[in-house]
Amino acid sequence: MRLPEFSFHEPLTLDQAFATIKKNNGNARFLAGGTDLVPLMKFGLETPSMIVSLKKIEGLKGIAEDNGYAMIGALTTLREIISSTVISGKLPALSEAAMAVAAPPVWNVATLGGNIRQQTRCVYYNQSRAWRLEKEPCFKAGGNVCHAVPRGKKCFSVYCGDIAPALIALDAAATISGMAGPAEVRLIDLFSNDGLSPFTLEKNTIITGIKIPVPGAASRSGYAKLRVRSAIDYPLVSAAASVALDKDSIITGVKLALSAVGPAPVAIDLNGVLVGVRIDTADFTALKDVLPKKTQIADNLALPGSYRRKMLSVIAKKAIMKAAERAAEKETI
Amino acid sequence: MTRPSKQIISLNVNGDDYELAVRPNRTLLEVLREDLMLTGTKEGCEDGSCGTCTVLLDGAPVRSCMLLAVDVAGRHVVTIEGLASDNELHPVQKAFVEYGAIQCGYCSPGMILTAKALLDTNPNPTEEEIKLAISGNLCRCTGYNKIVSAIKIAGENIAGVSSHE
Numbered sequence: 001m002r003l004p005e006f007s008f009h010e011p012l013t014l015d016q017a018f019a020t021i022k023k024n025n026g027n028a029r030f031l032a033g034g035t036d037l038v039p040l041m042k043f044g045l046e047t048p049s050m051i052v053s054l055k056k057i058e059g060l061k062g063i064a065e066d067n068g069y070a071m072i073g074a075l076t077t078l079r080e081i082i083s084s085t086v087i088s089g090k091l092p093a094l095s096e097a098a099m100a101v102a103a104p105p106v107w108n109v110a111t112l113g114g115n116i117r118q119q120t121r122c123v124y125y126n127q128s129r130a131w132r133l134e135k136e137p138c139f140k141a142g143g144n145v146c147h148a149v150p151r152g153k154k155c156f157s158v159y160c161g162d163i164a165p166a167l168i169a170l171d172a173a174a175t176i177s178g179m180a181g182p183a184e185v186r187l188i189d190l191f192s193n194d195g196l197s198p199f200t201l202e203k204n205t206i207i208t209g210i211k212i213p214v215p216g217a218a219s220r221s222g223y224a225k226l227r228v229r230s231a232i233d234y235p236l237v238s239a240a241a242s243v244a245l246d247k248d249s250i251i252t253g254v255k256l257a258l259s260a261v262g263p264a265p266v267a268i269d270l271n272g273v274l275v276g277v278r279i280d281t282a283d284f285t286a287l288k289d290v291l292p293k294k295t296q297i298a299d300n301l302a303l304p305g306s307y308r309r310k311m312l313s314v315i316a317k318k319a320i321m322k323a324a325e326r327a328a329e330k331e332t333i
Numbered sequence: 334m335t336r337p338s339k340q341i342i343s344l345n346v347n348g349d350d351y352e353l354a355v356r357p358n359r360t361l362l363e364v365l366r367e368d369l370m371l372t373g374t375k376e377g378c379e380d381g382s383c384g385t386c387t388v389l390l391d392g393a394p395v396r397s398c399m400l401l402a403v404d405v406a407g408r409h410v411v412t413i414e415g416l417a418s419d420n421e422l423h424p425v426q427k428a429f430v431e432y433g434a435i436q437c438g439y440c441s442p443g444m445i446l447t448a449k450a451l452l453d454t455n456p457n458p459t460e461e462e463i464k465l466a467i468s469g470n471l472c473r474c475t476g477y478n479k480i481v482s483a484i485k486i487a488g489e490n491i492a493g494v495s496s497h498e
Contacts, residue, residue, distance in 0.1 A: 001379045007337040008357030008403050031404065038360075038399045039380035053404055079393070103469020105387055105394040105447065137461065231468030232382055 001042040001128065010053045014206065017052050018179050028052055030206055032114035035106055040119060040134055044129045045141075060113075063087065063127050070212045074113025074174075082107060090214050092326055093221030093240045093319075097166035100223060100238070103231045114209040116164050116174070120157035120198045120263050121234060122300040124148055133229035135247070140196055148300035155195030156298040157263060160234035164191075164265045166223050168257035169240040169319075174213040178205035188257075198263055219244035219253070220329075222322025224315045226260075228302055235260040237300050237308045241318040243323035249278050251324065256316060260308070262296030268316075277331055281322040287320075288313045344408035346371065347415025360402045362397035363385045365412060373413035373442050377471075384470035387443030388412050394447045413442035416449065424494075425449050425487040434483035436474030444470045450482040456492045460485070 007024070011017040021028045029037060032055075040046040054060060060075040063084050070091060072081065078098040081087055088095040101107065101115060124147040125132075125140045137143025139155040141200070146152030168188045174185050187210075192200045201207075215221075221242040227233035237260050244253040248278040253275065256268040273286045291312050297305045339354040341382060355364055365371045365388070377385035379398050386398040389411040416423040427449045428434070435441050444467060451458055451466040458466070463476075463484045472480060 002363075003358040003360065003401075005337055005356065005358045008340065009402070030402075034401065034404070035381055035396075035399055038401070042379060051401070055404065103382070103384065104466055105384060105396055105469045106381065108390070108393040109400070111393050231465075232471075 003038070003041050003042070004047050006048050007050045008053065009050065010056045012058075014057060014177050014208070017054065017206070018098050018204065018312060019055065020052055021050070022179070024050055028204065030054055030204075033077065033110040034114075035102070035110040036114060036118040040126075043127065045119075045125070054206065061255050065214060068214055070214055072112055072212070074116075074207045074209050075111050078107040078112070078115065079104075081112060087151050090220060091166075091167055091170055091321065093166040093223045093242065094163065094212070096223040096322075097162040097238075097240060100162045100225045100235070112163065112210060115161055116167070116187075116207060116210075117199065118159075118161055120155075120195050121160050122148055122157040122195075123302070124300065125157055125242050138213050146300045148263070152298075155263070156296055157198075158193035158260055158299055158301060159191065159198055159262070159264050160260050160301075161265065162223070162225065162235060162238060162259065165238060165240040165257035165259040166221065166279075167210060167212065168265055169221055169242040169255045170212050170215075171242075172210050174207045175209045175211060176201060176205055177200055177208045182208070184211070188265070188267050191263065193261040193264040215242070215244070218246065218327055220323050220326035222319045222324075222326060224318035224322065225259045226303075226308070226311050226315050233302070236303050237261060237297075237311050239312075239319040241316070241319040241323040243279075243320060243327050245279065245324065245327045249280065249328050251279055251282065253279060253322060254323075255322065258291075258312065258316065260301065261292075261312070266292065266295075268292070274320070279328060282324075284313075284317045284320075287316060291316060340403050340406075342403055344402070344406065345409045347411055353402070354373050357397060357401060359402050360398055361400040361402045361405055361410070364402040365397060365410070368400070371412045372415050375439055377439070382471075383440075384447070385440050385443045387446050387470060389446050389450055392450060392453065394443075394450045411446065413446060416445065422450065424490045425452065425484065428483040428490065429480070430485035432479055432483040432486060434475060434479040440470055440472040440474075444472065444480060448480075448487065451484070452488045452491055456488045458485070460486060 009020045028050040031053045061073040081098045172187045223240045225238040228234045242255040259265045299305045375385040377383035381396045381399045388397045
């Protein structure tokens with residue numbers, strides 16, 4: 001599969017990047033690691049006339065802890081995130097989520113910002129041009145039909161990011177930069193829940209960094225993922241949790257976010273469930289009641305939607321237990 | 334639209350410096366195989382899933398099918414052709430041959446380069462560390478057991494040689 005032709009630009013500053021796009025008036029895409037964009041271009045699902053590489057722009061890389069926050073540049077690679085002791089020690093869900101992405105050679109190239117901003121996926125859409133020719137174009141391919149949900153009136157493609165749910169459970173915010181200037185947006189607010197256009201960000205806007213409040217010792221996080229193979233695969237359902245315990249190992253707060261359940265990651269309101277009980281005696285049966293009854297899970301990934309729906313509470317419990325066990329370890333130190 | 338012009342990039346491949354004129358839409362894999370005739374690097378799935386196109390970029394394994402050649406200008410690339418020196422196979426290559434870690438051979442260049450990168454930083458990996466390192470390289474023939482053993486033995490051989498130096 002050959003890539004379609006495009007012009008290639010390497011601006012040295014964000015201002016230059018925006019000016020390049022404005023001047024060329026083209027259908028531009030920003031390039032970070034390229035591990036999402038390049039395959040989409042090979043399949044003919046993205047056809048930009050211009051690629052603007054962000055690699056030479058200074059200030060978009062690195063991990064620092066400052067004033068109670070972990071600040072991570074959007075172009076920081078997943079390998080750098082996985083190697084960071086600050087992240088694995090204090091924000092383990094992020095470390096775990098990064099390790100759950102694809103496989104080690106991809107970690108060396110894929111970036112934090114690029115992983116967050118990956119396109120939604122569907123077994124009827126992420127296929128070669130020849131494969132897609134056998135079927136009527138679906139909503140995401142510019143047509144008027146959904147092959148995953150018969151008589152569906154919209155696109156049910158799935159947001160399969162591993163990292164966004166971890167960042168949502170960790171209360172992270174994204175700093176963004178666009179032609180209108182910089183802004184800070186809560187992670188969950190980046191997502192539109194629309195499979196056709198999954199992000200709320202205006203076109204030609206760049207995520208420049210992620211800001212995560214560093215939790216105290218009694219709060220830790222975890223990530224769990226359902227997939228067929230233990231590497232390479234995107235999540236079929238995943239969950240990230242952040243759990244705070246008091247000195248008696250009683251849960252004082254739980255934050256939970258899900259991914260691969262529809263066109264956007266979902267932050268779950270646990271409505272007090274699990275709070276006020278000791279982690280070793282916690283009854284997880286109530287968890288099922290607070291998980292969304294009406295998800296947008298359809299038969300559009302590698303396993304049936306009915307199975308993925310059943311596994312939601314299992315994966316959510318796994319993420320909460322990982323987080324709680326880590327928080328309990330910290331408490332006893 | 335006028336056709337985007339070629340760009341001149343410099344690339345160090347297997348220790349040799351090249352100056353190449355490439356169009357922006359060409360991947361590193363295409364340039365290695367078609368311009369430099371380094372066909373040891375294989376083309377597999379073409380979308381980053383299988384790992385058969387793995388090369389080392391500044392020492393780290395990457396998928397060459399997902400990288401634009403213009404985006405890696407100035408970097409150091411090692412392909413499978415760059416491992417042997419003076420007709421002497423690299424210890425990982427030797428171990429793959431000696432312990433039967435090769436069947437059809439299609440995954441071997443990517444697998445061997447991934448193993449080399451692992452052993453460069455961790456010459457005595459555990460079985461779990463080896464399995465994690467090669468988890469992005471698919472092999473449809475061997476069942477992986479002999480590959481894991483060969484990498485372990487290659488690590489021991491490398492460590493043995495360096496401890497005698």
